[in-house]
Amino acid sequence: MTSSSSPALRPVHVVGGGLAGSEAAWQIAEAGVPVILHEMRGVPGVRTDAHHTDGLAELVCSNSFRSDDWEYNAVGLLHAEMRALGSIIMACGDAHQVPAGGALAVDRDGFSRAVTQRLESHPLVTIVREEIAGLPPQADEANGWDNVIIATGPLTSPALAEAILELTGEESLSFFDAIAPIVHADSIDFDIAWRQSRYDKAGPAGDTAAYINCPMDKAQYDAFIDALLAGPKAEFKDWEHVPYFDGCLPIEVMAERGRETLRHGPMKPVGLTNPRDPTVKPHAIVQLRQDNALGTLFNMVGFQTKLKHGAQAEVFRMIPGLQNAQFARLGGLHRNTFLNSPKLLDGQMRLKAMPRLRFAGQITGVEGYVESAAMGLLTGRLAARERLAEAGRSAPLSPPPPETATGALVNHITGGHLEGAKFQPMNINYGLLPPLEAPRQDEDGKRIAPKDRGRAKKRLMSVRALEALNRWKTEA
Incomplete structure (x- = not known):
C-alpha cells in the first residue's frame, strides 16, 4: 500500500465515524485514495442514545479490546492480524493502553482523540459532520457515491435503516x-x-x-x-x-x-x-x-x-x-441491529441489491469492538482497491483466506452457516476457523498431555492464520 496522493481518483465515501468507519477511512487513505468520512455526531440537535462526545471511534461501553494473547486467544489473534495490516485502531489502542493484565484496555478519551487527530491530519481524509438521511446520494462521474461504505453500527439512524429495509425487502434491522x-x-x-x-x-x-x-x-x-x-x-x-x-x-x-x-x-x-x-x-x-x-x-x-x-x-x-x-x-x-448478511451481502461485503454500498462493523453481524474495526479495515481495503482497479492501477482484492481470523469473520458473515439457520452475530472464536487436529507431540517430539492438546491446537491455528495472512498480503 502507498500513501501517495492521486488527484485523478474519485473519493470513496464512508458513512459513520465509529471504530469500523474510522478504520475503513484510514485504510482507504493509506492506499492513496481520497476518502470522505461522514459523521452525524457534531451536527446540532443530532445525537445517539449512547454516545457522549463528538470524537471519532468513541468507546460507548467497555474500554477493553479483550485478550491480547495472539497464540491462544482468537481475539488476540485478530489484534495481531490488524497490526500487521496497519490498523489505526490498534496503533492508537497500543499508544493509549492502560493496565489490564493480559487484556488490551485503553484510556477511552485519549484513544478517541488520537484516532480523530490522525484522521483529521491525513491529507487524503475529509471529515464532514452531517447525517446521511436515507440512502446515500446517487452517483455521478465525479462525486464518488458509486463506492460507499456504511459503518453506522448498532445505532443506525432511523431514516437510513428504513431506506435499507425498503431496498432489501427485509422486515426489520432491529431485533430483540x-x-x-x-x-x-x-x-x-x-x-x-x-x-x-x-x-x-x-x-x-x-x-x-x-x-x-x-x-x-x-x-x-x-x-x-x-x-x-x-x-x-x-x-x-x-x-x-x-x-x-x-x-x-x-x-x-x-x-x-x-x-x-x-x-x-x-x-x-x-x-x-x-x-x-x-x-x-x-x-x-x-x-x-x-x-x-x-x-x-x-x-x-x-x-x-x-x-x-x-x-x-x-x-x-x-x-x-x-x-x-x-x-x-x-x-x-x-x-x-444487524443485516441478514448471508442473504444480503456478497463476498466483497457489498449489498447485492445495490453493489455500490458496502457494509462494515457491527451492522454486518459481528460483535465486539475489535471485530467491528476488523471489518472496517477489510472493507476499506476492498473499496480502495476497487477504486484503484477502475483506474487501471491495481487488481481487485479478495478477502483474506478463512484460515485467518479476519477471513473467518467474513466467511461467517457471508455464508459460513447452515442452510436455513437463523443468522446471529458473533465474536471471533476458533470455532469459526477451519479445524485442525490437536497435536499429540510438541515441536521437540515430547508427548502433549490430553488436557493440554486443546491449548496446543489453538496455537497451531494462530500460527497458521498469521502465515496465511502474510501470504495474502504478499500476493495482494
Missing part, C-alpha cells in the same frame, strides 16, 4: 434477539453425551444423529433448576424493554412458571435413548444442535437466557457432558 449459548464441540464430554435425533428422525441430509444429547437424572435436574432460579439476571435499560413472547422465553422465565416446565419444553427426554444405559430413561435431556458448517460449534437448543455471563458458565457446566464446556458465545436477550 433471544440468543442461546454456543459451545465448542471439542469441549463436550462424549463419554457422557451421545449423538441422536429425537425418535431417530432423519434430517434433510438423511442424518438421524443431528443432535448432541446430555442426560440428567432427577437429582441433577433439581440442582440445575435451583441454580437457574437463584442465578443473577441481567436487567434491561429503559429503552431496551423487551416484551417476552412464548416462542423465545428465557429458560429461567420458563423455570419460574413451574419446576417441571423445562422437562416438558426444551429439556424433554422423550424419543431419545442413552446407548450406554438403554433401559434407564433420563429425567431430562439438554440437546445441542450444530451451529456452523464446519461442525465445530453447537448451540444449546432452547437455552436463550438473561442470566449474567459469569453465572451462565457456572450453571451450564452443571449439565452432564458440559462440565468442561468452552463457550464460543454466551446467551442473552437484548436489542441488536
Whole structure:
C-alpha cells in the first residue's frame, strides 16, 4: 500500500465515524485514495442514545479490546492480524493502553482523540459532520457515491435503516434477539453425551444423529433448576424493554412458571435413548444442535437466557457432558441491529441489491469492538482497491483466506452457516476457523498431555492464520 496522493481518483465515501468507519477511512487513505468520512455526531440537535462526545471511534461501553494473547486467544489473534495490516485502531489502542493484565484496555478519551487527530491530519481524509438521511446520494462521474461504505453500527439512524429495509425487502434491522449459548464441540464430554435425533428422525441430509444429547437424572435436574432460579439476571435499560413472547422465553422465565416446565419444553427426554444405559430413561435431556458448517460449534437448543455471563458458565457446566464446556458465545436477550448478511451481502461485503454500498462493523453481524474495526479495515481495503482497479492501477482484492481470523469473520458473515439457520452475530472464536487436529507431540517430539492438546491446537491455528495472512498480503 502507498500513501501517495492521486488527484485523478474519485473519493470513496464512508458513512459513520465509529471504530469500523474510522478504520475503513484510514485504510482507504493509506492506499492513496481520497476518502470522505461522514459523521452525524457534531451536527446540532443530532445525537445517539449512547454516545457522549463528538470524537471519532468513541468507546460507548467497555474500554477493553479483550485478550491480547495472539497464540491462544482468537481475539488476540485478530489484534495481531490488524497490526500487521496497519490498523489505526490498534496503533492508537497500543499508544493509549492502560493496565489490564493480559487484556488490551485503553484510556477511552485519549484513544478517541488520537484516532480523530490522525484522521483529521491525513491529507487524503475529509471529515464532514452531517447525517446521511436515507440512502446515500446517487452517483455521478465525479462525486464518488458509486463506492460507499456504511459503518453506522448498532445505532443506525432511523431514516437510513428504513431506506435499507425498503431496498432489501427485509422486515426489520432491529431485533430483540433471544440468543442461546454456543459451545465448542471439542469441549463436550462424549463419554457422557451421545449423538441422536429425537425418535431417530432423519434430517434433510438423511442424518438421524443431528443432535448432541446430555442426560440428567432427577437429582441433577433439581440442582440445575435451583441454580437457574437463584442465578443473577441481567436487567434491561429503559429503552431496551423487551416484551417476552412464548416462542423465545428465557429458560429461567420458563423455570419460574413451574419446576417441571423445562422437562416438558426444551429439556424433554422423550424419543431419545442413552446407548450406554438403554433401559434407564433420563429425567431430562439438554440437546445441542450444530451451529456452523464446519461442525465445530453447537448451540444449546432452547437455552436463550438473561442470566449474567459469569453465572451462565457456572450453571451450564452443571449439565452432564458440559462440565468442561468452552463457550464460543454466551446467551442473552437484548436489542441488536444487524443485516441478514448471508442473504444480503456478497463476498466483497457489498449489498447485492445495490453493489455500490458496502457494509462494515457491527451492522454486518459481528460483535465486539475489535471485530467491528476488523471489518472496517477489510472493507476499506476492498473499496480502495476497487477504486484503484477502475483506474487501471491495481487488481481487485479478495478477502483474506478463512484460515485467518479476519477471513473467518467474513466467511461467517457471508455464508459460513447452515442452510436455513437463523443468522446471529458473533465474536471471533476458533470455532469459526477451519479445524485442525490437536497435536499429540510438541515441536521437540515430547508427548502433549490430553488436557493440554486443546491449548496446543489453538496455537497451531494462530500460527497458521498469521502465515496465511502474510501470504495474502504478499500476493495482494
